[in-house]
Amino acid sequence: MTLLEIKNLSKIYHGKNGAKVQALSDVSLDIAAGEVVGVVGESGCGKSTLGRSLLRLIEPSGGQVLFEGQDIVPLKKSALKPMRRDLQIIFQDPFGSLNPRHKVGKVIGEPLEVHGIGTKQQRQEKVRELLDLVGLPQNAIDRHPHEFSGGQRQRIAIARALALDPKLIVADEAVSALDVSIQSQIINLIAKLQKQLNISILFISHDLSVIRHVSDRIAIMYLGRIVEMGETEEVMQNP
Numbered sequence: 372m373t374l375l376e377i378k379n380l381s382k383i384y385h386g387k388n389g390a391k392v393q394a395l396s397d398v399s400l401d402i403a404a405g406e407v408v409g410v411v412g413e414s415g416c417g418k419s420t421l422g423r424s425l426l427r428l429i430e431p432s433g434g435q436v437l438f439e440g441q442d443i444v445p446l447k448k449s450a451l452k453p454m455r456r457d458l459q460i461i462f463q464d465p466f467g468s469l470n471p472r473h474k475v476g477k478v479i480g481e482p483l484e485v486h487g488i489g490t491k492q493q494r495q496e497k498v499r500e501l502l503d504l505v506g507l508p509q510n511a512i513d514r515h516p517h518e519f520s521g522g523q524r525q526r527i528a529i530a531r532a533l534a535l536d537p538k539l540i541v542a543d544e545a546v547s548a549l550d551v552s553i554q555s556q557i558i559n560l561i562a563k564l565q566k567q568l569n570i571s572i573l574f575i576s577h578d579l580s581v582i583r584h585v586s587d588r589i590a591i592m593y594l595g596r597i598v599e600m601g602e603t604e605e606v607m608q609n610p
């Protein structure tokens with residue numbers, strides 16, 4: 372079953388001094404429920420723009436993003452809120468945009484609060500379950516994210532992304548800032564949770580070796596376009 376269908380998506384940024392940047396051109400891609408699709412390509416080819424368009428963190432210039440059949444591109448911000456429960460994102464630097472004073476419990480539980488889910492006690496229970504799920508100690512709740520290593524911080528980000536039981540997670544260079552040995556731990560964790568919870572993942576990386584072992588299919592991007600798309604084995608055979 373198709374969960375998400377991207378049709379002819381385009382994005383033009385209007386940079387300083389009137390310069391236009393065509394970051395996406397006619398990108399079409401679909402993701403089935405429970406499928407992992409890797410997106411790979413060199414820096415600047417439009418991967419992040421694609422990932423962020425799916426959550427309307429940026430506004431596409433044209434095309435459609437059908438989530439369970441409904442186009443989210445023309446939706447008003449207010450109508451997007453229920454959709455945002457189902458679509459989550461994990462960034463390379465997950466705490467760049469979060470309040471650094473918030474403790475881990477707050478960081479993980481915040482999406483539940485924002486969406487008004489459960490009582491305070493139920494939210495705290497969910498936060499504790501999420502910590503177990505991502506392999507963090509319970510006492511993390513009262514500590515600050517910056518007290519943790521890069522890999523542990525990414526576990527916090529994963530727990531936060533899972534808080535609302537999403538259907539799709541965009542992992543945007545989620546392991547790129549980590550040491551290689553930690554990278555594989557986090558990739559394996561994401562892959563394990565993906566299977567366990569049957570979530571779809573759009574796994575974005577500039578590094579093919581990061582996504583090849585976890586992706587069912589791979590899209591290769593170049594200059595704002597998907598230039599190759601296929602089953603992972605197929606794509607790996609074409610040099």
Ligand code: ADP
Binds near residue numbers: 385386393394419
């Ligand atoms: P990637 O994730 O593959 O590195 P991006 O989606 O970040 O690529 O960027 C695609 C292109 O759009 C690049 O040329 C980049 O410089 C440009 N770009 C990204 N964000 C903006 C922005 N806010 N304003 C102008 N140009 C941008």
Ligand code: ADP
Binds near residue numbers: 478480483484494496
């Ligand atoms: P603050 O007082 O900083 O606004 P709250 O106490 O309102 O934070 O908690 C916000 C969310 O953080 C809660 O809904 C819960 O999910 C999580 N949280 C906070 N403290 C705990 C805790 N001790 N155990 C588990 N979760 C917690």
